[in-house]
Amino acid sequence: MLLNKLSIGQVVKALSGREQGRLFFIVEVVDHEYVLISDGKTRKLGKPKLKKVKHLKIYDFISEEAKQMIISKQNNTDAFLRAQLTKLDQRI
Template structure:
């Protein structure tokens, strides 16, 4: 269930902080210790949350649609992220 490497579009669960227990997508990898996460609700794409990797539970679920849209620079909306996360619940 856990993976060592991170990818854009990967689903993570926050294990520390005020967003604890919530699911997010990784939208950008900043460096080996930090990533930007967004869920389209509280943490929208225009203001993603900078999180330390050690405070995230990483899942082996990578949403290819989210990944491809982010990497290609295609327009992606908060409602699209919300819909994709709802499919996982």
């Protein structure tokens, strides 16, 4: 279904739940129905949120910097994710 469109570091917006209206990065693609998302603030990389793909608005933007930091699991990634999403929130 959408699995081939989803990638680590891709920006998504939650359409339902407590996170409704907030931007996140995809941290991991679990299967065709679920992904793990993180924003570095309420959902940190250490404990990302499992979310159904149908409850997300998927943007075409993939941050290569965020993707590399998520894959390499560097320590300061949460602060970096927050900063990137703040910049993107103003543009989207």
